[in-house]
Amino acid sequence: MATPRNRAGSVRAADLRWRSALAVLDEMRREPGVTRAAVARRLGLSTGSATEITSRLRDLALLAETPAAATSRGRPTSVLTPHPDGPVVIAVDLRQEDWRCAVAPLDGKPDVAEAGTHRSRDPEQVVDTVAQAVRRLHRRYGDRVRAICVAIAATVQHGRVVQSAVLGWDAVDLAALTADPRVPLLIGNDATLAGLAEARQGAAAGAATVLHLTVEVGVGGTLVVDGRPMHGATGAGGEFGHLPFGDPRLRCPCGARGCWDLAVDGRAIARRLGEPAPRDPRTYAEQALARTPADPAVRAAVAHAARALARGLAGLINALDPAVVTLGSLAESLRAAAEPEFTAALADGLMRFRRPNPPPVLAAALGRDGALHGAVVTALDHVLTEEGLAAWAAQCSSHPPA
Incomplete structure (x- = not known):
């Protein structure tokens, strides 16, 4: 049986492993297409440590590696990309006249999957239409969906829409936009999220x-x-x-x-x-x-x-x-x-x-896609934490990715 000191040491070691893993994933997110060698240099990792961390992330379906193009006589390296079976987030951009739903893997690149214009600005109709699109994406990606973030042209207080002068709404409940209560639903003002994206990646x-x-x-x-x-x-x-x-x-x-x-x-x-x-x-x-x-x-x-x-x-x-x-x-x-x-x-x-x-x-730099990128940034910030990676690892141990 482990002593309290041994248990504490194990917890610290596990935390350190997750922090190292998060640092590598943050670099992949900050610069899509980055090489393992570049990540190792930036993070001060030895070649062996970088190899061990990326190998563990591959086993957890968090990243994939492809050979990098040879540029010199140096040791070959690889390009880090999101794992094809890894976590994704859903981002919703709900604007005055239209809406879009996108899916993004861990590198933060949104891919718009569904979009439409409002036939009516009645909040029940708008929410129902967008909720159906989110549910379709959730069925397609299953447990890979780890968070949903909505960028909306509205005032958001305590994570809830309280007013939208643009849409003519007062308080509106967006809870229907998550098909699974276990998946966090994050809501943000569209301009705030656009500014976040410009500050982080624009x-x-x-x-x-x-x-x-x-x-x-x-x-x-x-x-x-x-x-x-x-x-x-x-x-x-x-x-x-x-x-x-x-x-x-x-x-x-x-x-x-x-x-x-x-x-x-x-x-x-x-x-x-x-x-x-x-x-x-x-x-x-x-x-x-x-x-x-x-x-x-x-x-x-x-x-x-x-x-x-x-x-x-x-x-x-x-x-x-x-x-x-x-x-x-x-x-x-x-x-x-x-x-x-x-x-x-x-x-x-x-x-x-x-x-x-x-x-x-x-x-x-991001134009009218700023709010969508900001929603992805916010959702990934929620997923890429020590707790988020531990939850994904636990899911992988019970349901290994294909």
Whole structure:
């Protein structure tokens, strides 16, 4: 019988093995197609240790190895890829007009498997339609599905949707989107998840403090510090679009007055042109941006929205002190369409000491896929833990992969 000291030593050794395994899997996730030799160098592993760890991960159906192309006379190595029978996560991107479901293995590359447009914005119909798609994917992948993450254009508090001004929803229960109660269902605001993806693997990868802004229907965004979004006390942080940077005479669908949302998107452009509020502000804005070069009135309306975006961004930079700013979706399009006005308004809004060296403002690298990538990142963060690997190993011992 093991003594308490021996048991403690065994636990520490097991924890160390899982930590080493997680470090290798994190490298595969950070750089899909990385070689075993490169991972060993980065992690300071000996050739023998790297071989032992990757062999154990192969046995657990967590990674596979294929010979790397020979580049020198050195010892041959292999490329690390997700195991074909290994864990996967399901990511859902639920937007104003449409939805997508993707599956991603441990390297974090989402593959969109199902998609559709909303026939109705009735929450029961939307949730039921998406739930059916998730169930089909769950049946296809079975116990390999380890987590589901939903990126939704809504305010999320304590992991639940409490309001969506975009979809016209109040509180909506998304529990139906998991077919198996044992599989965690994670829910996040779409702009927050897009910012997380940009900070971890996109335009701002490597920066310690990242401010992400996106414009779809209104303004969304997040502050990411050391790779983690700042969610606030209840998880509802980052609702930048509802800062009172807009016209206080205007009532936002969220219930507040003067929201920044109403000053920067397709609704703002239509209002400036004396046109009715569009049902689909994003598509309206895209069409207006396409008309900008040839239509002075549209160009002036777009420039007005770009200035409003830049002024608000300056305020956030003054308050949050990011190292890098990323602009996603129509936020970058507005800047590009009216760059002189955007640049001047941003500079005017910055505190004097910031103007000589403002943070770089970069175009988001992941485009409209940012929220989907962020959902994958969040789901894999949940799976790739010591507890998650131990649970997968226990499942493999009782049901070995084919």
